[in-house]
Amino acid sequence: MARAAKIGSQDPKLGRTLLDDPVRNKGTAFTAEERRAYGLEGLLPCAVESLDRQVERVMQHLEAKPTDLERYVYLIGLADRNETLFYRTVMSDPARFVPILYDPTVAEACLAFGHIYRRARGMYITRLMKGRIAEVLRNWPTCDVRFICVSTGGRILGLGDIGANGMGIPIGKLQLYTACAAVPPDGLLPMLLDVGTTNAALRADPLYLGLRELPPPEQKLDEIVEELVQAVQQVFPGCCIHFEDWKGTDAIRLLKRYKDKILCYNDDIQGTAGVTLAGLTTALEIIGTPLAEQRILFLGAGSAGIGIADLLVSAMQLEGLSQEAARSRISMFDINGLLEPSRADLSEVQRVYAHKAKPSKDLVEAIEAQKPTVLIGVSTKGGAFDQRVVETMSRLNERPIIFALSNPTDRAECSAEQAYTWSKGKALYAAGVQFPDVTVDGKRFHPGQANNFYVFPAIGLATYVARPKRITDACFVTAAQALAGQVGPELRARGMLFPSQADILESEVTTAARVAELMFDEGLAQVHRPPDVRAWIEGQLYTPTY
Numbered sequence: 001m002a003r004a005a006k007i008g009s010q011d012p013k014l015g016r017t018l019l020d021d022p023v024r025n026k027g028t029a030f031t032a033e034e035r036r037a038y039g040l041e042g043l044l045p046c047a048v049e050s051l052d053r054q055v056e057r058v059m060q061h062l063e064a065k066p067t068d069l070e071r072y073v074y075l076i077g078l079a080d081r082n083e084t085l086f087y088r089t090v091m092s093d094p095a096r097f098v099p100i101l102y103d104p105t106v107a108e109a110c111l112a113f114g115h116i117y118r119r120a121r122g123m124y125i126t127r128l129m130k131g132r133i134a135e136v137l138r139n140w141p142t143c144d145v146r147f148i149c150v151s152t153g154g155r156i157l158g159l160g161d162i163g164a165n166g167m168g169i170p171i172g173k174l175q176l177y178t179a180c181a182a183v184p185p186d187g188l189l190p191m192l193l194d195v196g197t198t199n200a201a202l203r204a205d206p207l208y209l210g211l212r213e214l215p216p217p218e219q220k221l222d223e224i225v226e227e228l229v230q231a232v233q234q235v236f237p238g239c240c241i242h243f244e245d246w247k248g249t250d251a252i253r254l255l256k257r258y259k260d261k262i263l264c265y266n267d268d269i270q271g272t273a274g275v276t277l278a279g280l281t282t283a284l285e286i287i288g289t290p291l292a293e294q295r296i297l298f299l300g301a302g303s304a305g306i307g308i309a310d311l312l313v314s315a316m317q318l319e320g321l322s323q324e325a326a327r328s329r330i331s332m333f334d335i336n337g338l339l340e341p342s343r344a345d346l347s348e349v350q351r352v353y354a355h356k357a358k359p360s361k362d363l364v365e366a367i368e369a370q371k372p373t374v375l376i377g378v379s380t381k382g383g384a385f386d387q388r389v390v391e392t393m394s395r396l397n398e399r400p401i402i403f404a405l406s407n408p409t410d411r412a413e414c415s416a417e418q419a420y421t422w423s424k425g426k427a428l429y430a431a432g433v434q435f436p437d438v439t440v441d442g443k444r445f446h447p448g449q450a451n452n453f454y455v456f457p458a459i460g461l462a463t464y465v466a467r468p469k470r471i472t473d474a475c476f477v478t479a480a481q482a483l484a485g486q487v488g489p490e491l492r493a494r495g496m497l498f499p500s501q502a503d504i505l506e507s508e509v510t511t512a513a514r515v516a517e518l519m520f521d522e523g524l525a526q527v528h529r530p531p532d533v534r535a536w537i538e539g540q541l542y543t544p545t546y
């Protein structure tokens with residue numbers, strides 16, 4: 001589905017307006033006829049170029065930039081000038097551009113957000129708007145908003161609380177809905193719920209763009225969130241709220257509160273769980289043992305850790321274990337050590353993974369005691385899987401599964417090179433970022449990238465087409481199964497646990513089709529079921545053409 005040029009009027013003054021509108025601007029691709037009709041003559045050089053020629057120029061500009069952060073700034077500027085050209089560029093080579101628009105470059109962009117800021121690309125809601133949030137939402141120029149990705153900036157990647165600087169994440173996540181899954185970009189609204197920040201350095205930065213105050217207590221935060229959620233239902237009915245990168249405890253509490261009440265999901269909890277289950281499914285098929293027989297140890301027991309653990313429990317139950325037996329196969333270790341019943345600092349959701357064991361603050365000691373077959377890092381602690389950790393896992397297991405999921409690159413619990421070298425090529429490894437290939441003893445390994453971008457754009461696409469009432473946990477299990485099903489023998493032989501990023505659109509559409517089928521099967525979808533779901537989805541995909 002190409003985006004309509006939306007040029008109807010014969011107003012000769014329209015030209016300037018068109019050039020300033022990123023959705024309708026074609027730049028040098030306006031034809032001679034259009035230039036005459038819309039008062040564009042003289043406002044452009046005489047060459048009339050194709051979209052592909054324009055992409056060629058963009059590629060040259062990008063080539064000349066010295067860093068990925070500068071490429072990021074350039075691409076965001078391009079999106080502000082000409083959205084079609086922006087998406088044509090990034091969709092032409094997703095494996096190259098996803099790491100620039102998103103993880104890991106977006107981390108640098110967020111840290112420098114107030115300094116590289118050009119223009120607002122979404123909405124900023126603050127507590128100062130309390131009582132008027134619906135009125136403020138109406139300031140957004142379109143009422144057909146299909147997705148809001150909202151963060152408080154309370155936990156951005158593994159960077160901690162960076163407040164309003166976190167806006168880079170909702171912008172990037174929604175750009176990936178389109179760049180990876182061809183969700184039409186018109187109805188996507190990035191949002192920063194600015195509740196202040198605990199980050200004193202940022203509050204003192206003269207170029208910081210957010211509220212310079214500490215976040216409110218939980219109850220006050222929840223009141224603002226409740227008003228925002230209700231305002232979204234009123235102003236943008238049918239809109240899906242995608243929660244992203246909130247402080248872990250807020251993320252878990254709010255998902256529990258809203259998941260059965262409104263159309264929403266939390267990507268860090270549910271999307272991450274989906275991609276991890278997919279990677280684990282593939283890894284276990286390579287080894288040839290079922291999930292229900294694994295012992296899984298997490299480093300980190302926050303929103304991502306709990307989300308993954310809970311979904312793994314559901315998946316083990318599908319393999320026949322009771323909930324209790326499934327939970328008993330999962331242990332967790334956080335900043336205060338192994339989760340066990342004598343710990344007084346655990347939340348309700350953590351307590352179910354606190355099994356009777358000797359208290360320990362030493363990860364290697366915990367590994368020796370628990371004998372995990374799978375080690376998953378979601379701790380934000382770069383380098384936490386040191387040589388002793390990887391060697392211990394490799395001594396205990398013929399093929400240790402080691403997922404170092406913390407972002408960005410320097411927060412990964414271990415690098416691909418470390419995992420393959422220290423395990424002597426035995427590890428089945430994935431990380432949140434894409435590490436380069438590694439050669440150990442003459443064998444080349446292609447590390448997996450277990451990042452939720454394999455899942456959330458597909459959930460977005462399925463939601464876009466099927467308009468479900470709710471997004472359930474089953475949607476994420478289905479997404480994981482669909483994703484794992486796409487890693488055939490040839491990819492596995494290369495050590496790959498996920499589909500190739502060069503084929504990301506194909507992968508997301510395949511996953512979305514399975515999720516949409518489930519939405520119809522479970523009575524969640526609110527549109528008429530078509531005879532061929534996949535073909536029906538393909539007919540609604542955005543293509544960046546003029």
Ligand SMILES: NC(=O)C1=CN([C@@H]2O[C@H](COP(=O)(O)OP(=O)(O)OC[C@H]3O[C@@H](n4cnc5c(N)ncnc54)[C@H](OP(=O)(O)O)[C@@H]3O)[C@@H](O)[C@H]2O)C=CC1
Nearest residue numbers: 157158248300301302303304334335379406407432451452
């Ligand atoms: N690859 C992917 O797709 C995704 C990756 N992530 C990454 O996972 C990480 C965690 O995210 P999330 O769970 O949402 O964050 P949270 O803040 O909710 O959780 C972090 C957890 O790690 C623990 N922790 C902190 N420091 C250490 C340490 N030094 N040693 C052991 N544990 C520690 C925390 O303990 P305490 O609470 O006591 O401080 C907490 O349990 C982030 O880096 C994020 O980028 C997240 C989502 C998706």
Ligand SMILES: CC(=O)C(=O)O
Nearest residue numbers: 157245268407451452
């Ligand atoms: C990838 C992601 O969502 C995160 O690191 O928070």
Ligand SMILES: [Mg+2]
Nearest residue numbers: 157244245268
């Ligand atoms: Mg996230």
